[in-house]
Amino acid sequence: MTSPRLELRSISKLYGSFRANDGISLSVAPGEIHALLGENGAGKSTLMKIVDGAIAADDGEILWDGQPVDIANPAAARRLGIEMVHQHFALFETATVAENIALAVSGKYDLKALSTRIADLSRRYGMPLDPARPVRDLSVGERQRVEILRSLMGAPKLLILDEPTAVLAPDAIGKLFDMLRRLAADGCGILFVSHKLEEIRALCHGATILRGGKVVGHADPRDTSAAELARMMVGAAPPALSHPAAIAEGKPRFEAIGLSAPAEGPFGAVLESVSFSLKGGEILGIAGVSGNGQGELLALLGGERRSASDMVWLDGEPVGHLGVASRRARGLALVPEERLGRATAPDLSLADNLLLTSHGGLVRGGLIERGKCADSAAEVIARLSVACSGPAALARSLSGGNLQKFIVGREMALAPRVLILSQPTWGVDIAAALFIRQSLIDLSRAGAAILVISEDLDELFELSDRIAVLHRGHLSKAEPATALDRGRVGLLMGGSAA
């Protein structure tokens, strides 16, 4: 038997007294697609950073093709043939797709030849991408394509993917899987990190399950049920969502009527006559691959961008001409997809970040009531069970899922009449995602109107009472979620009228 491509033996890593990795062993054979499963905080990120050379293990051994190696830094990992696609992107906003990729490619700097290669690769793997576009104009989904393409440039022997499907549409996921299978068939080992158990079962040959920094089990996902995998990962069976029928009555709470907007910048999307109507007590889901106008729609609905006054209506009044502050004052709350830097200021404490949108009763005579801020933040932390050191913790110190719980909790505490969310559980672990979704359902059943913009169909079908699809700036008619099937939504997302 040939030796594994990558073998980890008793890898341990301590942060202070906290054991992020505790004696982790696993191996990935050439051509194997191996899943690394675990909740946020289970130690997956730490382990991947060790393999990628970004941090050094305190203990343990790494074997590469059977030989002990010391991966001192990411460049050394590159030389071995280890490439990583990060969940949080490391792209230069102002540079183009080709320029970003050129940074990762050694050899002569020839942007023209590289652009041709990028275009070829992106076509071959069904990930359309214009090499000349600046990254700042790309959606989250498109940025991930850049990351994936970049890692493929060096013909890797081991590819690590961190939550790669979180932002992809169903057909794009299918294409990604085809590509990964082809890559594996060529002998490339793949380490696949995901929470989506069905996907792991469809794609992976082996799985290592982590919990609390330790390996709690190995499984062959092809013949292990999703429920069993989830139980190993969480330590208990996850609860099912309770989703009582919507009681949407009365006048429309939040409406867009013929909302159109020209593209902002040369690569922005155009919105063409988007219309929907949302009542209190119901959840409307807007599906679609990002880059089809989601960012523009969010900005126009939230007030960061303005339109003609009669294009957006709140409680029967035109608000299209109003800015963010006025719309918030009328009971609109919003959770954008960028958690750090937009929904929160990374270097401010949670108490300070609470003040970002909840300054109503916390400012008196121009001065901030610090004590009340901390109390309110502590309430949100307790209600949403946010794992953190307390209201004084910096926003950047929280994991993605916990920060998102805090943000959603902060907006919910405002008792909004309308709550708009974009990608509310992207990259959030199962337990936290379930918690957030249940909280949203409860909020809507208590009378709030909720609009969810997402690329994640699982999420949309779990949450929504009605679903519409946004494609190239057009919004389809919203239909009851129970009457829709995924295949049809997937086709609409891809632009085929079914």
Added chain:
Amino acid sequence: MKRLVLERRAAPLAWMRLGAPLLAVALTLLAAGLLVRLLGRDPWETFTIFFVTPLSTLYGLSEWLLRASPLILIGLGFTVALRANVWNIGAEGMFVVGAVAATVPALAFGDDHPVWLLPLMMLAGTLGGMAWAAIPAFLKTRANVNEILVTLMMNYVAGLLLSYLVNGPLRDPAGFNYPQSAPFDASAQFAPFGDAVRLNGSILITLAALPLTWLLLERSFLGYRMTVSGAAPAAARYAGFGQAGLVWAGLLISGGASGLAGMMEVAGPLGQLPLSVSPGYGFAAIIVAFVGRLKPLGIGLGGLLLSLLYLGGEAAQMSLGLPTAMTRIFQGALLFFLLGADILITHRLRWRDR
């Protein structure tokens, strides 16, 4: 083979935030000592004259506080603007325009001097600095023109304006053509605390500005909005904080403080408007703000340090014949070493195997 590498620390080192300025002061002294040595002077004697002699008399102590006062006031304003990520490099110009604006009413009233002349001058100085700051604020918010370039260049415009005025409309008719205004009447000046000192009541303005700035930065909603706008602009837009208003607030507060400092100078130790109204206070205050870690209390201490450098430089010039450029060298070296030492807050030096 080992080599020295800079490694990012897992978390910023808290005590180094305070240690870096001390390290910078130590390195500045070391470098300056070497320089003095090369000039053929005894470093100990020079340091004594620089740092001890000025503080050994009542007059010296009064001068120390007198010089520190404008540095601190301008440094506080600079820090407020910087919170909104507005770099006001134009305090020197705002100081000059504030001094000019305060001079106009001081001269206009001649022999008839109402009791509210001094408050009027304070208002004029503040508004003058604000007016000068309004130009970069307008350009920044309307046309997104970089405020660093505009404020920097406006310094030279202010210098030329001053030069024109003290050589023209504001020149003292009885001043033998010297480029300076007529001396102010006593009612247009802050009265010194005593016959032997020049320190006056204007120091109270600076003393009041210290806690007020702290309140603004750490406790007020305006300061909070500026902080968010500076640290995470997208979060400020998301929260609906109007960014243009915060840029205006930052520049007007900074300009007002600088203009008021200019008024305190002409209505205080100078008693008239000379061409050389500022010995570079507007620029030195930037060093004060950074040495003071952009915190009000620190800025107070930083102002005292830079003030001592001014006094020491003059004393060394008089008793040792060292060039006045020594003061500038001290200031430059201090900022240089401070910025260098700051990296130790987030990074550490380590020997690593090649």
